[in-house]
Amino acid sequence: MKIKTVFSRLLQPLTIATRNMTHTSSTGSKNFLFRQLFDNTSCTYTYLLGDADNKECILIDPVVEHAKRDFQLVKDLNLNLIYAVNTHMHADHITGSGYLKSLAGCKSIISRNSGAQADIFVDEGDFIRFGDHKLKVFSTPGHTNGCCSFYCQEQEIVFTGDALLIRGCGRTDFQEGDAATLYHSVNDKIFTLPDSTIVYPAHDYHGIMATSVGEEKRLNPRLSKSLKEFVDIMNNLNLSYPKQIAQKVIPKPNTMLAIMILFVKRTFSAIIQEVAKWKNE
């Protein structure tokens, strides 16, 4: 391989990273603000998108531990946070939506199919608008039922949540995961966007920040395969559970009540047994 080819390949991720910070596509308007933020613990990307003219902005997939950091950035850039948007209900971290609502007075958004609570529910074909800009909602289930991707045609970028990751995809072995559904979501929706579309996922575990539709169609080791091969790969991933999944799964109020009743009943029956023992002694 020629030295020049190696050099240009090494430079490729750098070019993408540079575009991340100053995002302006050939067709995109200049007043589009873009920042990519990261959570080290769950390797989650949060995205800040804004309109530099009218100052409206949104955050995609905020993480609760970074809500203050993200809101500070919003303030530093003199922006007005109007929505905290979630691509899906996350199993590996708690969303920052609730905290951001209290800090910024914004509204939370998630898919209607997610089963989660939010101020605004979105469905396939809806638009999320901020200033002059808009994101089109694509329903891309498979990792969870409520997974959505958000496409900004004007900037040629798509936020794929956990449906499509860089050279990977969301696992399908828990929540409402279904490999065949995920395969169709990616192939029939995300992969029908122009090859030049830049893909911004919800996670990366290898330090890469973005990819493109064309790149993933060609190089994704799971999704470039047939449906049958894909299902087989997904059924044999044998991934460990996300580190924070136990903290995320908080018992619902009914479960908490049932645990308390059980505790009281067990304590009472233990006391009664002890009393009965004393009486017999």
Ligand SMILES: N[C@@H](CCC(=O)N[C@@H](CSS)C(=O)NCC(=O)O)C(=O)O
């Ligand atoms: N070992 C990691 C677990 C990472 C993980 O399971 N990530 C999910 C998305 S968050 S539910 C996933 O779908 N991964 C797909 C993959 O191929 O990695 C940790 O400890 O957090």
